[in-house]
Amino acid sequence: MDDTTRDELLRLFESKLKRAAKLYLETCSRCGVCVSACHVYASMPQAKYIAAYRAEIVRRIYKRYFTKKGRFWKSLGESKELSELALSELYEAAYSCTGCRRCMVFCPFGIDTQLIMSIAKLLLIGAHAEPEILSLLADTSVAKGESLEIFREGFLESIKTLENEVVERWRVEAGQTPIPVDQKGADLLYVALAGAHSIVPAAVVFNAAKENWTLSFFEAVNFGAFVGDPVKTRQILDRIVNEARRLGVKEVVICECGTAFRVMKSMAKNEPFKVSSITEVHARYIREGRIKLRKNTLEGTVTYHDPCQLARNGGVMDEPRFILRALTDDFAEMSPDPVMNWCCGGGGGLVAMGEDTLDFRMKSASVKADQVKKTGAKILATACENCHTQLSNLNDHYQMGVDVRFLSSMVADALE
């Protein structure tokens, strides 16, 4: 690596050295309590998969360039040069971490390994060594925000074709649009994903609850966050924030996508609208009696996988359980404490990297498969697209014999 590249990368590193990052880099005492936290380590016990070890890969470079101790007495903390080899270590650390932050719950100091991995991810972007597909996805999202007109008509036409499906499942009042888009004066902006499966059931429930809602032009997921690019994360987020402001909605509701919810909830704190997950909204409708569900139509035990970004990192834990208790009397927890639930193994962009990561995703999540099997459940519900894909892959790979379901579509199916 030449000096110019290294200097450029170190400038990127420095841009990440805000207060929390510094505190995390300075405080670790390498006590090893986090050893049992990571699902990757639990499934494949190799030192490189221990949370503190991952963080140490970044910390060693930090020591070398940003602390006097590491500059003058290199062996003391094993500080390390930023080189091509270091980059490949950073890649392995960052892209075997799903950012679930289970280790943050174990750490006596509460060190956030995901935040430290975001430094690694930014360095990889700077060195053009990040997963190409994640950057392409992020760029595509940014481009969509810049040129609504190139897909607007096609999108609206395609939405029209879904309306029949919605009406078949819940009759709307005369003159009412089954899937309103771009509706000024709506109370609620629903942000979905690319698939029709994230639009139709949600629309059915909104209409059943007589919600004054409108559908966003954009997809909720933020690939900028996956690839760890703060500028693109902001740009992708702003597409939705600007749409919400333009329409003057009171609430932005994020579909079943953990990352999208966490990014929106934490970054749009000071906006004039409230941010909710669709899971919270469904629980609210049930509680307020705006929708009624048929109970016990599901066959077999139901269990629930907590998406990390929704539960531990988003605070939505009671609502899915409330919904499931309205759906069935045969509910079994897979983890005694939602905060401690294992990650599905698909986060941090790993699922988005598709088949390239499939082998690693399956091997690194055997603890998740075991956990699900132990419940004896026939239905595995979850509220995140990413988790759903990964759990479906696990279901095939480990022959778990469960039906992996979206919670929102279970609600739509049970409408009375």
Add this chain to the structure above:
Amino acid sequence: MSDDIKADKVMDLKGLPCPMPVVKISKGIKEVAVGQVVEAVTSDPGALADFPAWAKTSGNEIMKTEQEGKITRFFIRRVK
């Protein structure tokens, strides 16, 4: 099928989870030679909205879009 454009490869991208339509088309386009055409079939509104932006970003060309009912077909030529 379109009469005037002949696809060298047809990809069924209907009902895929996020973000597989874009991931698969990105891979698929690399499997044909520069100048050849991939026909991508989708039924998801979001996926449909993604393709023009994806083509712009990845530097490929959408030659034609056919929308009939729920199904949309993109004819994409590999440019580079």
Add this chain to the structure above:
Amino acid sequence: MDKISYIILVPMVYAAFAVLVLGVSARLVAILRTPRELQTPIYPASGAPYLRALYDSFLMPQVRRHAPVLWVFLMAFHACLLLLLIGHLELVAQMPWEKAFPHQIFLGKGFVGLILAVSLLFFLFRRFSSPVRDLSVPEDYYLLILLFLTVIFGAEMDWARNWYGYGEMGVDQYRQYLTSLVTFHPALPYEVTSAGHRFMLVLHVFFANLFLMVLPFSKIMHAFLALPVNKLRRG
């Protein structure tokens, strides 16, 4: 020899405290002046993040849950460290609480030092086996060895008085010595320079000086950072 003893017992102590105070302040100022970034807490978020952070920092519930044996040693170690800190303060001058609660200076009849030494050995040996070995860097071992040396010579003086009736050098002499240091009129009492056990004192002070001087640049900074870093997790 006397010259070396003097250097260790007087100028080096001043130097050590200067490095400690300036070093820790500079590090804390540097960190706390850095702008904040967006940071998501772990949910369910606590209504009283400072209280939760205090609880996390002082009682380490995470360690208790996931590594109970380590927790016992960590709690014992840190509690004894606190007792020792009080003990050393009482050596400097008579503390107001001494009257309200009459006790022998250096509580624990020698067992506090023993517990510290044993805990340090436990921490050290723990680092020799995987998976903690894989995480450890040389600093981790050096610090434990340095602390162990400091503790063992300090504790030996305590054990000599408590367990073997050694009376040549005691609280009065230490107090005379330390008071002279804090009033900036350094003077070494006769016993401190000539008693048979003076080498223990000199070595204890030497290693303690070293420890205080490396503290601001080591992971021992967690003593000061544990609270703010834990606060981030609690919102």
